[in-house]
Amino acid sequence: MQRTLALVFVSFLSAFAGAAPAVAQDDPPRDDIILPGENVDLEEFMWTKRPLVVFADSPADPRYVQQMEYINERLDDLALRDVVVLTDTERGADTALRRELRPRGFMLVLIGKDGTIYLRKPLPWSVREISRVIDKLPMRQQEVRERRGGES
Known part of the structure; x- marks a missing residue:
């Protein structure tokens, strides 16, 4: 009886262990x-990532600190949506991002995979709010449909 229970237990563990890597592979990196x-060209993310640009005049700006806390709390949600977060906290820097997006103090900018600016905000936004905007984008809706179709 003990040997049978041991075999069942070992079988259960091996089945469970075999399933674990499949789940880990589905998790977004x-x-x-x-x-x-500072040295980023938005063209390198075209059609592959959704840049979320966070500008501030200083890394000590309370709005920047709050925004980065929001982002760090829910990195998995952003990774799932192919978001890359770009930070620029050098007020006087002459970066390509600053020339192209022209921030004034703190600014949050969401750019789609197609290069379209979908969101500009002067205050921090939660990842939940950002995710809602992303999830309404036609390209994101297509990605979700394709993912569902692949799982069936």
């Missing part, structure tokens, strides 16, 4: 989600 924006 979290590497390189937050990048410094």
Whole structure:
């Protein structure tokens, strides 16, 4: 009886262990989600990522600190939506991001995979609010449909 229970237990564990890697592979990667924006060209993300640009005049700006807290709390949600966060906290820097987007103090900018600016906000937004905007985009809706079709 004990031997049978042991075999059942071992079988259960091996089945469970075999399923674990499949779940881990489905999780979105979290590497390189937050990048410094100083030497970034938005063209490199075209059709592959949705840049979320966070500008501030200083890394000590309370709005910047709050926004980065929101982002760090829900990195998985952003990774799932192919978001890359670009930060620029050098007020006087002459970066391509600052020339192209022209921030004034703190600014949050969401750019679609097609390069379209979908959101500009002067205050921090939660990842939940940002995700809602992304999820309404036609390209994101297509990605969700394709994912559902692939799972069937």
